[in-house]
Amino acid sequence: MTARRLIVEADGGSRGNPGPAGYGAVVRDGDTGRIIAEAAEYLGRATNNVAEYRGLIAGLRAAHAIDPAAGVEVRMDSKLVVEQMSGRWKIKHPDMQPLAAEARTVFPPGQVGYSWIPRERNKDADRLANEAMDAGQAGRPWQPRGEPSAHPVASAAAVDEPAPALVLQAPAPQAGWAAAGDQVVATTLVLLRHGETALTPQKRFSGSTGSDPQLSEKGRWQAERAAEALAARGTVEAVVSSPMLRTRQTAEAAAVRLGLPVRIEEGLRELDFGAWEGLTFAEVQERHPEDLDAWLASTRARPTGSSESFAALSQRVGAARDRILARYAGQTVLVVSHVSPIKTLARLALGAPPDAVYRMELSAASLCAVQYYSDGNASLRLFNDTGHLR
Incomplete structure (x- = not known):
């Protein structure tokens, strides 16, 4: 053929x-x-x-x-x-x-x-x-004007078919978050870290410019367990994924169970770790000690040979979040991504300082959830939940 x-x-x-x-x-x-x-x-x-x-x-x-x-x-x-x-x-x-x-x-x-x-x-x-x-x-997300793609896995800018009716309305924000009588729309992002790859148990840096590994056998099992848990809840109405292979495989496991297509969002990819790709923390400490110290001391520092700092990642991920919220207002969206983007979304929701990302633990195939309100507020509802893997 x-x-x-x-x-x-x-x-x-x-x-x-x-x-x-x-x-x-x-x-x-x-x-x-x-x-x-x-x-x-x-x-x-x-x-x-x-x-x-x-x-x-x-x-x-x-x-x-x-x-x-x-x-x-x-x-x-x-x-x-x-x-x-x-x-x-x-x-x-x-x-x-x-x-x-x-x-x-x-x-x-x-x-x-x-x-x-x-x-x-x-x-x-x-x-x-x-x-x-x-x-x-202008401080707003870019919005596409093109025709929808015929393929079920579309680029970040492809136009969706009309969304199905909301299955379960998200709860309203706490009192005091909006003026009395205001109509506040809640949008929930369920954040799923991808399952394990061969690099995960060894705690090797695996970003957006490395080998792009696929899920291991355990990672595929984890993806299926997460998919089962999400399907049982019955609230997810759209699936959005980072373009990396490990996230797409994890997203596709959930999408099959949910009967939904997967939309690719470039802004959800992992940080570029440059020369650290594939190395353990100890190996980076031995080969690039000064760069590692600088990186741990400032979110504006970049890994050796990288094009991106945590500060730049925060801007990229924030723009991706805004695009998703604009497209799926009032819905519950499964977002499949990586450690750094998910930590960043949690940090931004909390209004925590930039270096808070260094003090978060996020397990493979774990679930987080952030609820965003149309009045500009956000609420972190769940973090690093691995109950579905037990």
């Missing part, structure tokens, strides 16, 4: 270079040219090149979510990214190296090709990047 052909068009921009930045990406059917997925995100302060690489990664992940066996042609108007990813130019800048490495992990070698196109032929991706920057600078 001939592999499906997909076309990814990606772009990124920065207003100031560095300055307020964002990316846009579309995935087209290779035969018809029809856009079947879109992705866009405001990145905060970044350079043009970082934004372009982030757009490439988002486009590749959206294509992978549609068909991981597809042949992919990437079209970009960035000569730099095309030549570097094609292997003809060396990648010398330290900010670009981990991003290029991350892009290469999405599909197996030989499955992706790169072509340069003039800017006027990259208008859709450019439009999305500018929409994301406009939205971010």
Whole structure:
């Protein structure tokens, strides 16, 4: 059988270079040219090149979510990214190296090709990047305008079918959180950490630029137990997942039980651990002691060779949270993610200081829950629940 052909068009921009930045990406059917997925995100302060690489990664992940066996042609108007990813130019800048490495992990070698196109032929991706920057600078989440994807696993920007009626209305907030008579809408995010991988029991760093391991046998068992518990509660109306393989496998186990599709949200991916990927804490302490000390002392410090600090992760995860809340207002949503994003969501809900993430324990396949109210308040309802695994 001939592999499906997909076309990814990606772009990124920065207003100031560095300055307020964002990316846009579309995935087209290779035969018809029809856009079947879109992705866009405001990145905060970044350079043009970082934004372009982030757009490439988002486009590749959206294509992978549609068909991981597809042949992919990437079209970009960035000569730099095309030549570097094609292997003809060396990648010398330290900010670009981990991003290029991350892009290469999405599909197996030989499955992706790169072509340069003039800017006027990259208008859709450019439009999305500018929409994301406009939205971010206005303090609101980017909202898609495209047609829905026909595939059950869509990119962060694909448009949903109309949601089913609310099965169980979330309880109202405590008295005093809104003025008398106000109509307050509650949206619940049930946060599920993925099941174990081979790296989990060894406590090795496993972020967004490493080997992207799959669930182990125990991890698959954990995912099934979590799925059973969620199905028994009967309140989940949508499933959203990080693009990493381990989270998608965990989300799919629940989605099958719940009879729901899985939506991919790029902003839920794990932190980029750079050169620490695959290492234990002791190994990092031995090889990169000064970087590790700095990282533990400040959420603005980055792991060795990483493109991202906890402060940057917080901005990314907060934007992803806002997109989910805007799309699923008043509903209960299963969000499958990783240690760092889930800890960050819990910290933000509590209004705790940034370094609180260093003082939280989160087990594999554990459940947390945060309820968000339309008056701007949030309530952490559950944290690190593993009762379903006993």
